Amino acid sequence: MEQQRIVTWVAMLCCCCLGTLATTEKRTEQQLRELPCPNVADIAPCVCTVLPDYGMEMDCSSVTSSNELALVFSAEIPFLDFESLTILNNEAITSLRAGDLGDATFRIITIMGGSLETVVMNTFMSSYHTLTDLTITGTKLSFFPFGEIESFTQLRYMNFENNDITGFPTMASASLRELLLGFNSIGGISLTSLTNLPSLVAIGLHSAEISQILPGTFSGLPMLQEIHLEMNSITQLPAGAIELQTLSNLVHLNANLLEYIAEGALIGLHGEVFVQNNQLHELAEGVFKPLVDQGDNSISLHAEYNPLACGCEIAWLVVNSQYLRHLMDDPTCSDGEEVKNLDPSIFNFCP
Template sequence: MVHRIFVLLAALSCCFCCGTLAIENKDQHLRELPCPPAEDIQPCVCTVIDSSTYDIGMDCSSVTTNDQLASIFSKDFPYNDFFSLVIDNNYDLTTIRPGDLGQKTFQEIYISYGSLITLEYRVFSSSYDTLTYLDIRYTNLDYFPFHELSLFTQLKYLHFENNQFHGSPSLSSSTLRLLHLNGNPIEGFELNVLPLLEEIWLQSTELTYLDPGTFTELLNLDYIHLAYNGLQVLEAGTINLQTSHNTVHLYNNDLTSIAEGALVGLKGGTLDVQNNQLTEVAEAVFRPLMDDGVDVYASGNPLDCGCEIAWLVTSDTYMSQLDSDASCTSGQLVSELDPDMFAVIC
């Protein structure tokens, strides 16, 4: 009798183990199902990014040739719609050709730290209606078909930091919200039609001049980053923002002059002109900004602290909107100047 009970328990235990293993295998199968078989896509790796939505991502960082990439994406997959494509630290691919990604679609594409030079026209054509985020940084990319931007109907973020774009790219998109071109040696740019653009990053791009009207028709723009360039003057009509609580970074340029009307519409925002060559906080330029609640950062400029600065130092309100490190050519902090003296002699 005891023996029969032991056998029964052993059998039940075995069934339980088998059932548990079957459930685990089923769960594993469900997790892997959206991805193609691993052996079909080597050396690419497919991952289920979000099990609740079955979003899947492809990491093809280890591919060595275009033909290998094309062969992988030409195969029949269980699903052709991917959430993301990643190619990171790849120094074998110098170009990506039309057809290399087959008919697969992506919502986000990340290519970084490699030898990529060229993205040919229509290379992402299958993703015209799905791509929202295109991020290609720290490569040798010197050609991208910018005229193709308008064909992407969902693209919101274009991040091209530290590549090798030259010239003056012409940009047109009815959906783009963020444009990031930091670290490219461009000579200029044309923001033809970017009605939804909110942020633009142009740090360290070797810009020396901005045409009047450059930032005046972008009704949603509230963040401009132009630091570490060679800008010397800002002419009237260069920047006119329509949003509130916006930010303009102009620090570490060579600005010697900002014309009246060069900066308009920075309501309740921030203007950073630190480390330039400005000799005055000109009343005609800065007073209207401060009247609109703008905080001004001006340290690192050789300011002449004569009567031309009296409007500023005699107002507690304006002084509270100036950074505490702003100083005169003598080294004295503007915040330490005696307002009573300026009230008497000026």
């Protein structure tokens, strides 16, 4: 009887030990799943997610104030190098201040929607040498320390579309490749606006209340390939307005009020040119013939929805089927007839 009791106690002890071991292993596994993220309770309501390569993403969309955001990043954070910070549709934060993000560094910062109005100097200071992508869109942002951009040595992409920014911001960056400022009240671009952005590949200024382009605005940018100026109120392009040096490029001038394009206004274009939805009465030979007469480097022209007169001024295009092939859509004359369907013989008496 005594021997049986001993066996029972030994069995119970073994079960207890195994249970404790299992619980310990379970806790250890849980901790490994959370690492390298901080303790969940310490950073709430922010949420940290571990990526497959053990990078960390921080989502702080649910914070209720800038003070709470600062409290999160003043918590004990064992590993400060984050892949990204995301704040979406947050109506509580109106200002981001220096120190709100502590010493954390980020490669990507995305703030979309919400009531953000101001970003103070040095807010992203800890990310001077890590930040590659900065997006602040669809907010009430009216002030940002653009003079600080030069300090972000790895910055490649800036998307500040659809905010309350007025005027073209003064900035310099040796690394920036893509700058999107559409749907802001930019109003104009000075001759020096892009001078200090030598690595720029794409510029987005669509629906930015721009009414004119000065000669030389886009000159001297050896890597520039893509220009978005659609949905503005530009009425004419002077000689030297757009000059590119790349062998493949896109220029969007559609949905403006363009009535006149001077000879030499479009230089170095070798890709697609969009001039649809304007007020052009002609596709002037002096403007477009040099661009469709470049062999393999000729442009593809999109020119629908312009009130083209289709007199002798368009003969150069119609009588040469090689040139017609560069029309990518179906522009029509003011009477509705498609340019591609015009009989070349009607232009025999043109000078």
